[in-house]
Amino acid sequence: MNALENDKYMDKHDKAQQKILEADERKQDIHHFNVTDESGFDNYIVAYVLKAEYPNGSQYAIGVYSKGDYKDMNAHAKRHTERTGHRCWDMECTIQIN
Numbered sequence: 001m002n003a004l005e006n007d008k009y010m011d012k013h014d015k016a017q018q019k020i021l022e023a024d025e026r027k028q029d030i031h032h033f034n035v036t037d038e039s040g041f042d043n044y045i046v047a048y049v050l051k052a053e054y055p056n057g058s059q060y061a062i063g064v065y066s067k068g069d070y071k072d073m074n075a076h077a078k079r080h081t082e083r084t085g086h087r088c089w090d091m092e093c094t095i096q097i098n
Contacts (some may be wrong), residue, residue: 044094050077053084062088
């Protein structure tokens with residue numbers, strides 16, 4: 001590989017790495033807070049569960065997202081509804097990290 005080919009390769013590699021870092025930063029945009037509950041545990045995060053509903057009314061989860069992934073979650077919901085016809089919505093929830 002000559003120097004020019006190497007530079008082109010590194011440019012593509014650097015751009016790919018940058019996209020990965022940006023995606024990781026969005027995923028880390030999770031609301032975190034410390035609240036001690038009656039059992040003495042703390043360290044909770046807020047996450048968004050994307051749910052869908054079968055025509056018979058039963059529900060199932062199709063993804064868990066952070067606040068930074070909200071646009072991705074909405075796009076996933078739209079694609080899922082177009083593909084299956086199942087209604088989708090998100091539910092904000094807290095998850096305890098032990």
